[in-house]
Amino acid sequence: AQKITQTQPGMFVQEKEAVTLDCTYDTSDPSYGLFWYKQPSSGEMIFLIYQGSYDQQNATEGRYSLNFQKARKSANLVISASQLGDSAMYFCAMREKNQGGKLIFGQGTELSVKP
Amino acid sequence: GAVVSQHPSWVICKSGTSVKIECRSLDFQATTMFWYRQFPKQSLMLMATSNEGSKATYEQGVEKDKFLINHASLTLSTLTVTSAHPEDSSFYICSASPPAGGYTFGSGTRLTVV
Numbered sequence: 001a002q003k004i005t006q007t008q009p010g011m012f013v014q015e016k017e018a019v020t021l022d023c024t025y026d027t028s029d030p031s032y033g034l035f036w037y038k039q040p041s042s043g044e045m046i047f048l049i050y051q052g053s054y055d056q057q058n059a060t061e062g063r064y065s066l067n068f069q070k071a072r073k074s075a076n077l078v079i080s081a082s083q084l085g086d087s088a089m090y091f092c093a094m095r096e097k098n099q100g101g102k103l104i105f106g107q108g109t110e111l112s113v114k115p
Numbered sequence: 116g117a118v119v120s121q122h123p124s125w126v127i128c129k130s131g132t133s134v135k136i137e138c139r140s141l142d143f144q145a146t147t148m149f150w151y152r153q154f155p156k157q158s159l160m161l162m163a164t165s166n167e168g169s170k171a172t173y174e175q176g177v178e179k180d181k182f183l184i185n186h187a188s189l190t191l192s193t194l195t196v197t198s199a200h201p202e203d204s205s206f207y208i209c210s211a212s213p214p215a216g217g218y219t220f221g222s223g224t225r226l227t228v229v
Contacts, residue, residue, distance in 0.1 A: 035218070043206055045159075045220035091159065100172075101147060103210070103218055105159045 003027065004094050004106035011111050013082045020067070021077040021109045023092030031097035034075040036066065039089040039108075048090075051075055079111075087113045117143050117213030121221025128199055128228055136194045136224045138209035144189035145211035149218075150182075153206040165192040165209075199228040 005024045013019035025034065032053045038046040051059045051066045059066040067076040079086060092106040118141040128134050138148055146167045151159040163184050164172040171184035181203075183195040196203050208223040 043208070043223040043225070045208065045210070047217060050217065089156070100164065101212060102149065102161060102164060104161060105151075107158045108156075110156065 003104050004092055006090075006092055006106035006109050008109045009107070011109055013079075013086075013111065013113055015082055015084060015113055015115050017082055018078060018080045019082055019111065021079070021090050021092075021111065022074070023076055023106055024072075024074045025092075025094050026073060027094065027096055029096040029098050033095045034066070034068070035093040035095070035103065036064070036075075036077045037091045037093060037105075038086075039091060041088070045091075049077065082113045084113050084115060087111060117141075117211075117215065117219045119145075119209065119211050119219045119221045121209055121224060123224055124222060125225040126227070128226070130200055130228055131198055133195055133197045134199055134226060136196075136207055136209075136226075138192045138194070138211075138221050140190045140211050140213075140219075143211075143213045145192070145213075146189060148186060148192040148209055148211045150184060150192075150194050151208045151210070153208065153223075155206075159208065162194075167192075196226065199226070201228045204228045 034051045036048040049059050049061045049064045051068045058068050063080045065078045089108045091108045093103045095103050120139045122137050148165040150162045153159045162177045165184045165186040167186045186192040204227050209221040210218045
């Protein structure tokens with residue numbers, strides 16, 4: 001079964017608008033962490049934001065925020081005020097405490113920001 | 116910040132030859148490193164967990180004899196693609212967890228087998 005699911009292969013957003021990238025996950029481990037990464041065409045993995053399963057508040061990092069809905073097992077990434085440089089692949093990933101630190105990735109969403 | 120250096124950035128090799136990819140943690144010790152493979156526009160698929168001083172743990176479906184992993188020191192893990200074939204052409208990337216938490220990724224290696 002897919003542990004991390006990103007159902008949007010591609011997304012378009014107008015520059016300066018906000019966009020939400022979806023991510024759902026599946027785990028029975030009560031202790032887990034959720035990550036979002038940005039991967040430009042160069043291939044580097046850029047860490048964006050982290051949400052722990054026990055965190056009470058949604059994580060925020062500058063223009064990035066994570067809409068964490070634990071009961072629904074979703075961890076959507078919200079990018080506000082999109083910029084042209086935001087065009088890239090975005091990956092949601094999960095680490096489960098009982099899995100030895102492995103980070104498992106979703107399928108990814110390719111975001112294109114239009115001028 | 117924590118840095119993981121990965122070399123080479125790209126490599127072209129002939130079918131049947133072996134290729135070694137290195138991953139070094141420059142400013143921290145990494146008892147564990149992770150190796151991923153990524154095809155264009157697809158996800159990062161975890162291949163194996165590299166453990167310093169012991170055997171690597173491979174994910175289901177990954178050929179151990181094909182993808183040899185060695186983690187001989189606390190700062191170096193290597194992935195050797197043996198008897199490479201065109202279907203092994205891919206983007207390979209490593210990661211490690213620095214003491215401060217999270218994950219640091221190498222810059223990746225684009226392997227092309229001709």
